Amino acid sequence: MSLPDQSMGDLPVEVMVDILSRLPVKTIIHSKCVCKKWLDIISDSYFANLHLSRSPTNLVIHHNLGFDTNGYKKPGTLTWVDLEDELDHHDPRMTLDLNLSPIFQNSQILPAGSVNGLICLWQVCPKRHNIYICNPITREYMILPRQRNCIIVYCFGVGLLTHEYKLIRIFQRGMPPYSTSSSRMGLFEAEVYTLGTGQWRSLGCVPYWLSGSSGLFLNGHAHWILVDRDSPEKIYAFDFDKETFDLFPSPPSSEAMRGSLGVINGCLCQCESFNSKLTIWVMKEYGVKKSWHKEVVIERSISPGLPLWCVEPVYVIEGFKDGVILMGSFRGVLFVYCPQRKTIVDFVKFDRSFKFNAWVYRPSFHRLHNFENERVDVF
Template sequence: MDSLYHKLMSSTRGGPSMEDLLESVMFDILSRLPVKTIIHCRCVCKKWRNLVSDSYFIDLHLSRSPAGLMFHHNSEKYRPSGYYEPGILKWVLIEDEPNRHHLRHDPVMNLDLNLAATFQNSQMRLVGSVNGLLCLWQFGRFHDNTYICNPITREYMTLPRQQYYRKGYAIIVYGFGVGLRTKEYKVIRTFQGDIPPNPSSTSRPSFLEAEVYTLGTSLWRSLGRVPYWLEGWDGPFLNGRAHWIVCDKDSPEKICTFDFDDEKFELLPSPPFEVTNDEHQMHYQSLGVLKGCLCASDIYGSHFTIWVMKEYGVKKSWRREVVIKEIIGPIPQSEIWDYTTVLECLKDGTVLMLTGEDSLMAYCTLRKTVEDTGLFDRHVTGMTYRPSFLKLQDFPSERVDVF
């Protein structure tokens, strides 16, 4: 179906028809409904199904899409028999008001990855989220595959085998995003390792290469050498770029970006992280996006600082948003900060974060207390997520499967 815009502009009588106006009202009403209700409406009749599949509706709904989180949950990371489970994708809707908030998880909206034969008996990791699309990495002794999935439409596509598949021991770092100018969705991954493999090495990898995939092209392209040693599994997306922490000690800045339009790696001004001289003292840094701004978490010993870049790319705009030196509550502080990742900051100041114990915690900045949200048992990873009805069939040359 053509977009509503083209229908209105092509009217031969100088104005929209009554049918077009009624359709416009339907677009507006449907785009404001809960996602689950829209899915039900799509099953009512062919007319409504076409409306929900229209590109105008998809863009309109995405502009109004509610804030949320997507979690990849494994009840058991592995079993003694060596049998792996791919896990379940669980969407959490954030209902955020100035004086109260609620995290709503509807089990009906879960997506069990084990339903697809491709994922069975394998390990999966969530490595990217953009405009309702998820990037999944299937890894392990016999696997190194990348998938793009829309958990709302229940579609997924399998990307071709990567260039550096099983070339040697390596740490794979992912990024997933869309160009601001080209509007092209791309997957970037760096291959950081040693040739020949040296798993025990803690020094800078001797082999740092990158490859990129543009959805709809059926081809991975080599980008050659990566100038920086990157940390983490994935890089949060913001302003057309993926972002990672830089491991190189001599780097003038500690944040590296990848521009999905220009396909270049560049340093970004970083906040004044704590300088550590004690090798035995835990120091962990991670990146995220809070309220449309890049944020950096700096954990040093028992201190936890959240920095926010108020004006993107401007070093002087970094501000200490949250400083935590002590916690009131029954949870030992040492168990909370170990590899903690900030996910979202709510209107009342509550900070949602995933801890090293793989639990979703909520920190109240006023009471200085940490509470376990109790949504899931352990073994979860997650990131911010905005649901959409973006169709994978819109990408040419890609094979699309349905759960």
């Protein structure tokens, strides 16, 4: 990139900010090297917020690359793909190779969520279990204080009112009896970590066993499916502002054998697998039980080559305005459902020798250095 000419240099700062915030991420990264003025603009929090408001939705894929020579799982790579491409042409935009970072050596990496360009990663290895918050765009990362208990579920999110970034985790304090929810009181405990405070805080006991590991973040809440036949609702939610747990309205269905939560066009959805078909419920009005709508029913017969929901749960990653739904399986297969043609096709071609998972990601230039009381390093 050439140096800015005199006319560009004479533009008002607000005009330069507006122009730079509309550029592709790679171009903005290169622009930081053009001159100090551009570097200062791009490093400012106002620019980060403006860019995020215009940042397109991307797909991040964590690709598991198997084992190293010592028998440890490799950390893998983070690759993001532009979702605004045509469905038959999705090219990887950027890749962060976690295998090259000394901090991730000889460990398995599990994604724990992404909010406003910040990604939460859970590191699992024989000698340490760390949780990292990182921004692949700025190449910054922080390590949260070590956990002392076995994590059951977690979720990374941000409050709608406080705008505080938090990680909620629920861990097990005893062996779960297979009985009523009241007898499980005291077995599970919740803690929350607010970025910038440097410490975990206890939120007390949680009376339910929650399905899966990573919760779904939407509208300032974490959401999990309950594993409890006695509960009148089958979804449990955590409010990141109030720091409270509550039962959440679930779909009017009792057929779910394997369920998962997702988001379609900004609405909460739930996938249910039952009798060789996949049903997707969508909550049209957040928090209103009557607004649940049976959006899609996919019969196994339309895709004999991908009978995924008969083997394991399928989860929704994103929905598009034309009705196309991007989905994945926990074995690491990505595909799209086209309702107009009632067909399922591959979404993006990746080496399927190893498993991978995917989630929606919006790149941002939010700097972790803005959080006080946190040690921030660079990859």
